[in-house]
Amino acid sequence: MIYYIAFVLIGIGLYGIVSQKNLFKQLVSLTIIDTAVNIFIVALGYLHGAEAPVYSSVTPLANFVDPLPQALVLTAIVISVGTLAVAAMLLVHIHEEYGSVDAEEIRAAKEVIE
């Protein structure tokens, strides 16, 4: 079930990237994809009836879900936010340069420059 949610979200993100002319929307769609993939990966490690993978006074003995996908997702989240920051800065520059973040208007502005 959760697989389908994740992949529908990825599909929406992909649709957004291809269909939207606004570059900012493309970035938003990209972030949706990242979130969806993270959900999918965590779901791959889920085990029915298991606990969160932390030894504590509540769970002194091991009956845990798979911790490795969670560790991978931690890395993936940080990587995606790094990419996002660079992308946001690039967008600011594009807006500075062409006065717009719309792909077609940028193309028009480029032709004027050339």
Add this chain to the structure above:
Amino acid sequence: MIALLVAVPLAFGFATVALPKLSRYILPLVTLFNLVLLIGFIHPVQVLEIGKWPAAYGIVLVLDSVNYPFLIFVNLVLFALSISAMFEDKLGVLLLVLTAALNGLLLTGDFFNSFVFLEIIAVVAYVLASQNKNYYAAFKYLIFGSVSGVLYLIGVVSLYVYAGTLNMAYIGFIASPEYVQVAGIMILIALLVELKILPLGLWAPDVYSNGSTVTPVALGSAVTVAIFYLFSRIFFNVLEPVKPLPVYILSLISVLFAQLAAMRQKTLGRALAYASIAGASTVMAALSSGALGVEKIASAAYLYLLNEAISMFILFTIYGYLNHKGFKNDSVAGIAFSLASISLIGFPLTAGFWAKINLLAALFEAGDYILPAVLLAATVIEAGYLIKWNVDLWYIDNDSQDEEREKTYLPFGAQVVVLLFALTLVIIGFMPDLITMHTDKIASHIFDFKTYFDTILKGGM
């Protein structure tokens, strides 16, 4: 010991962030240190289990006869780049990070680790691509690159689900082939985007033609070579090859389309960018040709890749400095440029000649006649536009702008590097055995999964 190849550039990168002026001088020193370490002190075969965790659990770094030549070449390119290129101070820190990431990507024996290094390279590449106010192209690259990164991640994680580990050798041993195919498709698409095979590499022409002396060289000569290594490692060595036919056809179309597009370009930068795409596609076509697993084809393909990388280094560096100003004032650059173009076309007595002849011979032997035909047609087109550009640049008339003349020299460091690389091409042209010796070795080991697996199994030092 081999961890130093990653740790040292990284440590210096972190340390110089507050004083970026230093990084300009540290970068050549660090890459030189890496080269000395590689040539003098560490030799294949070495396995390092990081943190002392056994191979299936932790991350292993492997140095064997396959990645050793690649490591030397990539560090050499970065060393040359640090001398020849012109960049702002802060980019020096970024290039140190790139050095560490490329070394890590070449050494790693772990799928997720390779994803992390690919992403470091990608983030660095986005920033590099935005040099010279090329922001829109960089953003396009970012979108393409991030989507491919997501696909790579899904592929890697599904390999973990199938095999229960992330170690490349163990996955190749455990995971069942029909499942691996599905994950392989995703990883393959991700790598094809980075290797700029055409429908997936539409970002490349704009990024490569930004006229900087860093971007096309770092991306085209260092990163592409490293990713070709990763491709060979994953699909020849570790996993079963994913049905190669679609990739083969895609690459063939990409070669022809890129060459035709290169012919029609009005600026040299874009023409070179398309030529670079065509080169990468040719190597890809050769590696994925129907006769998969033939060592001779792989060996010739690696020679082709080397020739491509060195020639493109020269051409892009000179284009970055001189733009369209011609060689009247700087005949050293002109000679290097012409030698590189000749080698790229494949005239006799250059490295390109042997690359193409070896490739053709190996393909004929294996009974593949489509790629040779495409290759010959591509060579004719390539010869056409490269000779045209050479003639244009040699006989261009810019006497009228006296003020500009002073500026159209290459800096001394760049001249030396470019000339040395051009000489290398000629020397390989006279003595191809120098290189074919190594490429044969790579090719004979890359299809040998058993040796690789045994190396990992035996573990650390």
Add this chain to the structure above:
Amino acid sequence: MSKLVEFFMNLELIDWIFYLVGGLMVVFSIFAVEAKRIFDSVLALSAVSLLSVLLFIVLKAPDVAITEAAVGSGLASAVMIFALFRMKAGEKK
């Protein structure tokens, strides 16, 4: 019809949460992609991110949930909104 009722009767709590949160996420992300104003789509994005935090908690991944809450919906939205402000500042001139 009876099959549909049966289907919903047999759902456990965790499935209900998935349907509810997942459905909301899909709605919000469609809104984020199709919204007219960019500001709205950034807000919808951070809503998607917050809902995913809920899913992470249900999936027994507290570490990921905390990181996503701080990084994904906190910092990422801040970065995007700052970028938007920058562009607005350019337009006024």
Add this chain to the structure above:
Amino acid sequence: MRRIWAILISVVFLHFFIGTYFPTLPEFGNIDMYRRVSFDYISKSTTTSYQPVEYKKSKGLEDGSANVVTSIVVNYRSFDTLGEVTVLFAAALGVGILANIKKRRIEFEEHKVLSVATGMIFPLILVFGTYVFVHGHLTPGGGFPGGTVIALGFLLLMLAKNEFKVTDAAKHTEQVAGSGYVLVGLIGMAVVGVFLANFLPTGTIGNLFSAGVVPIVYTLIGFKVGAELSSLVSDMREGDKV
């Protein structure tokens, strides 16, 4: 036209994933833990034979953090985390390089309530962030969220006090913490002989002073991420500094 293409691509994509990819996956919530390396991560027996771990009782394990995710992130797969830190580093550096826009900075109107409230909350946020990364090996959390919380605290300060700027001190923190991480790895290389190896005793699982180098590394990461992200946000706001 563009939308039709987009729908087509998404449908092809979903078709591939649902038709070809999903059958290869295990059923949701029904995975086989014994076939995965995680099983040994949880019981902390990658180098020793299997032995169940008990909270506050097991001693001298190969890895001593009660939070298994942390033990993977900072110990078993520490090299990945080094790479992850590097991605963030490269991104912050890239934003710094790209920040040279000739545009005035983003100004905020100072608000009395906000600035007074921030004065009270800001230290609490810092304490909370520090708590999150110092206890990363015991409770959920760790260096990345902890550092981000600190950066968000600085963001709040930026919103409340218009003059506030992140100074070069952030860059120096980043420098020291980043090199410190590599240095910890190199010390491991000197003491144990392998890069990033744990060279401290792991103690009793569940105690604050346990888990060897893990808390040290997470603290360094916390400082580094905090400094990096605050300077990233500040760079985005300030524009051309020169």
